[in-house]
Amino acid sequence: MAVLSWDEIRSRALQFQNEWADETSENAESKTFWNEFFDVFGISRRRVATFEERVKIEGQTKFVDLLWKGKLLIEHKSKGRDLDKAYTQATNYFEGIKDRDLPQYILVSDFEHFRLYDLDDGEIHQFDLSDLYKNVQLFSFIAGYEKHDIKPQDPVNNKAAEMMGKIHDSLQSINYTGDDLDTLLVRLVFCLFADDTGIFNKGLFRDFLEDNTNEDGTDLAPKLQYLFEILDTPIGQRVIDDSIYNEFPYVNGSLFTKRTRTAVFNEEMRNILLECSNLDWGRISPAIFGSMFQSAMDREKRRQLGAHYTSEENIMKVIKPLFIDDLWNEFNRIKDLKRNKIRLLNDFQQKISGLKFFDPACGSGNFLIIAYREIRKLELEVLKYKNYEEYGYEAFQLDISLDFNSIIKCDVNQFYGIEIDSFSAQIAQVALWIIDHQMNIEASLYFGASFARLPLGEHANIVNDNSLDINWVNVLDSRDCDFVLGNPPFIGNSFLDDIQKKEVEKVASVLRTKGHLDYVACWYIKAAQYIYQKKHIKVAFVSTNSIVQGEHAINLWPYLIDEMELDIFFAHQTFKWTNEAKSNAAVYCIIIGFTYTKQVKEKKLFSYPDIQFEPNINNVSVINQYLLEAPIVFIKKRRTPISDAQKMEYGTKPTDGGHLILNAQEKKEIIEKNPLAKKYIRPYVGADDIINGKVRYCLYLKDCPARDLRNMPLVQERVEKVREMRLNSSAPSTNKWADYPTLFKQDAASDSDILIIPRVSSVQRSYVPIAYAEYPTVCSDSSFQIPNATHYLFGILVSKMHMLWLETIGGKLKGDFRYSNTMVYNNFVFPTVSEKEEDEITKAATNILDIRAKYIANGDNLADLYDNIAMPHDLRKAHYKLDLLVEKAYKSSGFENDIDRVARLFSLYEKKIMKNNNI
Numbered sequence: 001m002a003v004l005s006w007d008e009i010r011s012r013a014l015q016f017q018n019e020w021a022d023e024t025s026e027n028a029e030s031k032t033f034w035n036e037f038f039d040v041f042g043i044s045r046r047r048v049a050t051f052e053e054r055v056k057i058e059g060q061t062k063f064v065d066l067l068w069k070g071k072l073l074i075e076h077k078s079k080g081r082d083l084d085k086a087y088t089q090a091t092n093y094f095e096g097i098k099d100r101d102l103p104q105y106i107l108v109s110d111f112e113h114f115r116l117y118d119l120d121d122g123e124i125h126q127f128d129l130s131d132l133y134k135n136v137q138l139f140s141f142i143a144g145y146e147k148h149d150i151k152p153q154d155p156v157n158n159k160a161a162e163m164m165g166k167i168h169d170s171l172q173s174i175n176y177t178g179d180d181l182d183t184l185l186v187r188l189v190f191c192l193f194a195d196d197t198g199i200f201n202k203g204l205f206r207d208f209l210e211d212n213t214n215e216d217g218t219d220l221a222p223k224l225q226y227l228f229e230i231l232d233t234p235i236g237q238r239v240i241d242d243s244i245y246n247e248f249p250y251v252n253g254s255l256f257t258k259r260t261r262t263a264v265f266n267e268e269m270r271n272i273l274l275e276c277s278n279l280d281w282g283r284i285s286p287a288i289f290g291s292m293f294q295s296a297m298d299r300e301k302r303r304q305l306g307a308h309y310t311s312e313e314n315i316m317k318v319i320k321p322l323f324i325d326d327l328w329n330e331f332n333r334i335k336d337l338k339r340n341k342i343r344l345l346n347d348f349q350q351k352i353s354g355l356k357f358f359d360p361a362c363g364s365g366n367f368l369i370i371a372y373r374e375i376r377k378l379e380l381e382v383l384k385y386k387n388y389e390e391y392g393y394e395a396f397q398l399d400i401s402l403d404f405n406s407i408i409k410c411d412v413n414q415f416y417g418i419e420i421d422s423f424s425a426q427i428a429q430v431a432l433w434i435i436d437h438q439m440n441i442e443a444s445l446y447f448g449a450s451f452a453r454l455p456l457g458e459h460a461n462i463v464n465d466n467s468l469d470i471n472w473v474n475v476l477d478s479r480d481c482d483f484v485l486g487n488p489p490f491i492g493n494s495f496l497d498d499i500q501k502k503e504v505e506k507v508a509s510v511l512r513t514k515g516h517l518d519y520v521a522c523w524y525i526k527a528a529q530y531i532y533q534k535k536h537i538k539v540a541f542v543s544t545n546s547i548v549q550g551e552h553a554i555n556l557w558p559y560l561i562d563e564m565e566l567d568i569f570f571a572h573q574t575f576k577w578t579n580e581a582k583s584n585a586a587v588y589c590i591i592i593g594f595t596y597t598k599q600v601k602e603k604k605l606f607s608y609p610d611i612q613f614e615p616n617i618n619n620v621s622v623i624n625q626y627l628l629e630a631p632i633v634f635i636k637k638r639r640t641p642i643s644d645a646q647k648m649e650y651g652t653k654p655t656d657g658g659h660l661i662l663n664a665q666e667k668k669e670i671i672e673k674n675p676l677a678k679k680y681i682r683p684y685v686g687a688d689d690i691i692n693g694k695v696r697y698c699l700y701l702k703d704c705p706a707r708d709l710r711n712m713p714l715v716q717e718r719v720e721k722v723r724e725m726r727l728n729s730s731a732p733s734t735n736k737w738a739d740y741p742t743l744f745k746q747d748a749a750s751d752s753d754i755l756i757i758p759r760v761s762s763v764q765r766s767y768v769p770i771a772y773a774e775y776p777t778v779c780s781d782s783s784f785q786i787p788n789a790t791h792y793l794f795g796i797l798v799s800k801m802h803m804l805w806l807e808t809i810g811g812k813l814k815g816d817f818r819y820s821n822t823m824v825y826n827n828f829v830f831p832t833v834s835e836k837e838e839d840e841i842t843k844a845a846t847n848i849l850d851i852r853a854k855y856i857a858n859g860d861n862l863a864d865l866y867d868n869i870a871m872p873h874d875l876r877k878a879h880y881k882l883d884l885l886v887e888k889a890y891k892s893s894g895f896e897n898d899i900d901r902v903a904r905l906f907s908l909y910e911k912k913i914m915k916n917n918n919i
Contacts, residue, residue: 004042006136009143012040013133020129023079023111030076033111034066040136041143048203049074055096064093069101069206070278071141077110086110087117100278105141140445142202160284163276164189170269180260182423187228188273190255190430196281197437201247206277208244209270217270221263232256252456255430286369286431286438314542314577315370318591321570321604322540323483324374327352331378335385345386349379353409358476359486360467361523362417365428367486369435372415376439379410380446408443412436416476418467425464432462468503468522472530484527484539490587491519492546511559515551518544524556528564535596538569545574545590548627550810550818557625558634560594568623569593569600572615575608588763590627605629607899618899626808629899630906633913635809638826642912645830646786646793648757648821651686653781654698655734655745657725659718662697674712680704682749683773686780687758691769693861698778700749701742709742748785749778755789757797757825758782761817766871767798767879768806768817769862772849784821792838795845796830798879799886804902829908831889841889844882851875 004012016036023029031051038045049068054061066074075090077083086108094102106117116125116138127135136143164185171181195205208227213220230238231251238246265273316324334344352375359367412432419425433456463475467488472478493516496504500519507522508514510529520543531537546552560566572591588611603623606615620629641647654660661684662670670677677699684698699715709716723741726734737745753774759782761768772794779785786793796802806817810824819825833841851874855865865875887894887901890908895901 004143009041009136010133013136016040017129017132020111030065034074034076038142041139043142043202047201055093057092057096062093062096068103071103072105072107073103074107074109077108079111081110083108083110083113083115087115100275104280160276160279160281163272166272167269171263174264176261176263179422182426183258183260184263186426186430187256190433192276193281193284193434195277197441199437200249204244204247206274209274209277212244213270215270216267217265220265220270225262228256255456284434286434312370315367317572318367318485318540318542319371319374322485322538322593327378331382341389342386345382345389349382349409352379353411353414355414355482356476356480357415358472358481358484359417360472360484360526361486361488362419362428362462363487364424365417365431365462368415368417368428369431371485372412372432373435373439375410379408380443383407384446407447408440413461416461418463418465418470418472418475420464420466422464425462429462468507468526472526478530478534478537481534481537484530484537485541487542488520488523490544492544493518511555513555515555517552517556518546520544520547521552521556524560528560528566531596532564535599538593538595540570540591540593542589542591545588548590548592548625550823553625553809554634554636561625561632565597566594567597567600568603568627569595570604570606571623571627572606573608573627574611575615576611592627624906628808628902628906630903631910633906633910635823635827635909637822639822641826642909642916643828643830646789648784648786648825649748650746650821651779651781651783651785652744652748653746655726655737656722659721659725660699660744662699664695667697670714674714676708677712677715680715683777684780685756685773685777686782687760688782690756690771690773690783691758691761691862693856700778702747704742746781750785750787751775752787754779754785754787755794757784757786757819759784759819761819763817764868765866766868767803767866768819769866770794770798771862784819784825790842791845791849792842794849795841795882796886798845798848798882800883801886801890801901801905802828804898805905808902827909829905829912831886833889837885837889841882841885844878844885848875848878848882851878
């Protein structure tokens with residue numbers, strides 16, 4: 001479609017306003033007036049709009065002066081007539097217009113005056129005919145230049161995805177499924193978008209649907225099939241006729257090449273497709289539409305439509321520090337130069353047009369789409385500035401006789417992806433074409449010349465394959481790649497299926513120790529191998545925060561940093577991952593940018609005082625594998641404490657099927673019927689019990705003679721059930737313990753008071769609820785225990801310094817702190833304290849215990865007391881006092897922030913290791 005430049009449109013507008021300056025009669029010349037008005041923009045009125053459109057209002061037939069369905073309604077009056085009344089008359093017609101045909105704009109005129117109402121934005125523009133040439137850009141939607149403020153949350157995204165989901169369901173219900181269905185839907189999306197954005201003549205696809213297919217929909221599928229063939233056939237190779245098919249351009253790009261089964265449509269499905277065609281697809285956000293479209297295809301996800309895509313805000317957190325900031329800085333430096341600006345600007349544009357971007361788990365293309373959009377925005381600013389430098393003005397001054405490809409050099413062919421799901425891969429390809437066209441429209445508005453890249457290029461840069469099976473070099477040679485980015489799958493190790501476990505095992509075979517790795521670790525390993533020989537490549541991935549915790553920090557990062565020589569050059573510490581739909585699902589993520597060691601001198605660390613809000617940005621010299629400005633030391637599991645501290649032990653693991661564990665009522669019943677059992681029943685405490693104040697007991701029969709057991713029938717019944725449970729277990733190690741049904745499989749019961757540390761505790765608390773339990777309490781395996789622990793030790797473990805160490809080293813289980821004796825406690829360096837300092841810390845810890853005891857006596861539990869909102873002020877103050885004392889023991893001058901605190905702990909750990917190794 002040949003769209004006129006704005007210079008030519010303005011010239012035509014001047015001619016039009018001069019010719020019609022003296023017209024006054026509505027009836028005599030209005031139709032000619034509007035035909036010629038549309039011609040100002042190079043558009044045939046007959047192609048898009050109808051005069052005297054019939055509408056029924058309260059049983060009466062009325063006639064709309066001009067209606068462009070879904071776009072524009074015109075009410076024309078004789079010169080001097082009231083335009084307010086004309087507008088009221090225009091809106092009254094809405095009652096008789098189908099919802100899908102309601103216009104976005106109303107234009108009223110009396111020849112001399114124009115008033116344009118934008119019903120979406122609520123804006124009103126009024127001007128005289130004599131000023132039409134100054135206001136022609138208000139009618140960019142006629143000219144084919146329409147520019148929208150593309151908003152991810154725009155309701156049109158939801159509406160479009162929802163309606164396409166209905167078509168999907170209808171076709172699926174008649175067994176039109178699989179790749180054929182996916183391909184058909186992707187093609188329809190492209191045609192609907194093309195219809196609104198100048199790729200096709202305005203409204204061409206809608207006219208095809210409405211005027212060339214039966215109302216019952218019976219011939220729609222075969223006619224679509226033929227249309228797709230036409231779109232894949234060059235103009236010169238088509239059968240020559242005057243049908244609507246030959247008004248469609250040659251698209252190519254392999255989108256319409258594949259042959260599929262012919263579907264079957266009915267009247268309802270045709271109506272839905274017509275309704276879709278009346279949406280403004282120019283407002284679709286390709287950055288999120290692909291993922292929303294996928295969710296619309298899934299009945300289970302339909303209720304949460306829009307909750308399954310990555311927000312633009314989070315994508316920008318990845319790509320800004322990865323490449324956008326650096327490119328803009330380079331552009332700004334060129335602008336500040338005194339000489340050679342034009343040459344350097346040309347070189348810079350050539351540089352950005354040669355960059356290659358690769359997402360090895362691209363889904364529906366969100367990251368690639370936003371990255372491409374930002375590159376195109378930068379390129380346009382370069383061109384604007386270059387134009388200003390050459391000619392002294394900023395708009396519409398480029399030589400439009402030039403081929404557009406010689407002006408706009410950046411293209412979607414710079415972007416590559418791998419996606420295992422066929423449908424997602426197709427959506428990604430189409431979404432990249434869509435964002436390309438939207439950026440072309442933006443450029444066209446500046447240059448005053450329309451540009452659509454038709455036929456589409458034949459480069460299929462989105463590969464439908466398993467990223468963990470194929471060699472990435474076969475998709476994009478690492479010699480040509482500049483940036484790797486994306487959001488690989490979030491699947492924890494415990495949720496992997498058998499196939500995924502084998503994939504992890506295969507990819508992770510290069511690690512010295514494998515451990516329990518999450519799925520995403522595979523992409524880090526493959527990325528490291530991909531960039532190893534081409535060390536200029538920079539990588540940035542979004543991951544769950546487990547990738548820098550627990551076993552990942554032990555097993556994965558030594559390979560990445562030591563063996564593959566990688567360096568983290570930017571990182572976002574843990575933050576709450578959000579999407580535009582504001583889903584309630586809490587996912588805690590990090591972002592890591594890495595490249596070859598020593599390539600980036602100045603590093604950026606984004607820390608979140610509140611994980612739901614904006615980060616603080618710190619320029620740092622080093623970022624370690626825990627995403628801290630701290631030494632890169634690889635902490636390993638230790639059997640004994642690195643400091644001179646009491647040993648922390650595992651709790652007791654009964655492996656009894658629950659038969660040796662009692663609640664208060666069961667305890668009472670057993671003792672009432674078997675009084676002898678009382679001396680074999682002990683308090684039994686696990687993490688949940690100690691945190692929430694629950695009371696449980698256990699049958700502890702280690703020293704129970706056979707005669708006592710025979711005299712306790714209820715106890716003996718439970719012992720028998722333990723034996724049966726162990727015999728029926730699938731674990732051979734458990735089967736062996738069937739011969740010892742009175743014993744716990746792992747018995748760590750202490751003969752003293754114990755300090756209990758829950759293995760899992762909510763991250764919503766500032767302190768892990770650690771507590772003492774008196775002998776003869778048995779600690780379950782959901783907690784760790786320290787017999788005869790001093791109040792000084794308690795004070796250190798509940799201090800902020802230790803909590804920060806736990807948060808950094810200990811890994812998380814479903815967003816909760818996961819305590820480990822071998823990783824967290826045994827590697828924690830205690831402060832070197834004087835007798836006075838130890839005494840002060842002991843007193844502060846005792847004060848905390850006393851305050852807690854007061855509240856617990858009144859019915860509170862530790863969950864209540866350590867709720868971040870409900871925590872009593874005196875308990876909070878007591879903790880603050882303890883924290884201050886402990887911090888001073890580590891550093892007399894105190895710390896500026898948490899990063900400083902943890903860095904101190906890492907420094908002490910590094911010194912301790914070196915000392916222990918006599919380095």
